[in-house]
Amino acid sequence: MGRKHNISYLTIQVEPNDDGFLARCGDIEGAFAEGDTVQEAIFNCIDVIQMIFEYRRERGEKVIDKIEELPEKYGLTLAFPVEV
Secondary structure: OOOOEEEOOOOOEEEEEOOEEEEEOOOOOOOEEEEOOHHHHHHHHHHHHHHHHHHHHHOOOOOOOOOEEEOOOOOOOOOOOOOO
Protein backbone atom coordinates (compact mmCIF):
# COMPACT_ATOMS: atom_id res chain seq x y z
CA MET A 1 0.00 0.00 0.00
CA GLY A 2 1.35 3.44 -0.93
CA ARG A 3 1.76 6.54 1.16
CA LYS A 4 -1.46 8.39 2.00
CA HIS A 5 -1.75 11.94 0.74
CA ASN A 6 -3.88 14.50 2.55
CA ILE A 7 -4.72 17.70 0.72
CA SER A 8 -6.80 20.80 1.21
CA TYR A 9 -8.20 22.95 -1.58
CA LEU A 10 -7.36 26.58 -0.85
CA THR A 11 -8.15 29.77 -2.73
CA ILE A 12 -5.48 32.38 -3.39
CA GLN A 13 -6.52 35.89 -4.40
CA VAL A 14 -4.05 37.97 -6.42
CA GLU A 15 -4.18 41.71 -6.93
CA PRO A 16 -1.75 44.32 -8.23
CA ASN A 17 0.09 46.47 -5.70
CA ASP A 18 2.75 49.19 -5.88
CA ASP A 19 5.64 46.72 -6.21
CA GLY A 20 4.05 44.04 -8.43
CA PHE A 21 1.42 41.65 -7.11
CA LEU A 22 0.07 40.56 -3.74
CA ALA A 23 -1.26 37.01 -3.27
CA ARG A 24 -3.17 36.01 -0.17
CA CYS A 25 -5.02 32.98 1.10
CA GLY A 26 -8.05 34.05 3.12
CA ASP A 27 -8.38 30.53 4.59
CA ILE A 28 -5.06 30.79 6.46
CA GLU A 29 -4.31 33.71 8.79
CA GLY A 30 -1.03 35.39 7.84
CA ALA A 31 -0.75 33.64 4.45
CA PHE A 32 0.22 36.33 1.98
CA ALA A 33 3.21 37.15 -0.21
CA GLU A 34 4.35 39.53 -2.92
CA GLY A 35 5.98 38.93 -6.27
CA ASP A 36 7.08 40.80 -9.37
CA THR A 37 4.70 38.65 -11.46
CA VAL A 38 1.38 36.92 -10.78
CA GLN A 39 3.11 33.52 -10.83
CA GLU A 40 5.85 34.60 -8.44
CA ALA A 41 3.29 35.99 -5.98
CA ILE A 42 1.28 32.74 -6.11
CA PHE A 43 4.30 30.48 -5.63
CA ASN A 44 5.63 32.70 -2.82
CA CYS A 45 2.23 32.49 -1.12
CA ILE A 46 2.23 28.69 -1.44
CA ASP A 47 5.66 28.65 0.24
CA VAL A 48 4.28 30.77 3.09
CA ILE A 49 1.27 28.45 3.47
CA GLN A 50 3.58 25.42 3.69
CA MET A 51 5.73 27.18 6.33
CA ILE A 52 2.63 28.02 8.37
CA PHE A 53 1.44 24.40 8.16
CA GLU A 54 4.85 23.08 9.25
CA TYR A 55 5.04 25.57 12.14
CA ARG A 56 1.57 24.57 13.36
CA ARG A 57 2.36 20.84 13.08
CA GLU A 58 5.54 21.33 15.14
CA ARG A 59 3.52 23.08 17.86
CA GLY A 60 0.80 20.41 17.80
CA GLU A 61 -1.77 22.91 16.58
CA LYS A 62 -4.59 22.22 14.16
CA VAL A 63 -3.36 22.89 10.65
CA ILE A 64 -6.63 23.37 8.75
CA ASP A 65 -10.23 22.15 8.95
CA LYS A 66 -10.81 21.12 5.34
CA ILE A 67 -8.63 18.06 4.68
CA GLU A 68 -9.29 15.27 2.18
CA GLU A 69 -7.45 11.99 1.82
CA LEU A 70 -6.60 11.21 -1.78
CA PRO A 71 -7.05 7.67 -3.08
CA GLU A 72 -3.80 5.84 -3.83
CA LYS A 73 -4.18 6.36 -7.59
CA TYR A 74 -5.41 9.87 -8.13
CA GLY A 75 -4.69 12.71 -10.50
CA LEU A 76 -5.32 16.42 -10.19
CA THR A 77 -6.06 18.98 -12.86
CA LEU A 78 -5.20 22.55 -11.94
CA ALA A 79 -5.67 25.84 -13.71
CA PHE A 80 -3.12 28.55 -12.98
CA PRO A 81 -2.12 31.77 -14.72
CA VAL A 82 1.01 31.95 -16.85
CA GLU A 83 2.23 35.32 -18.02
CA VAL A 84 3.04 35.28 -21.75
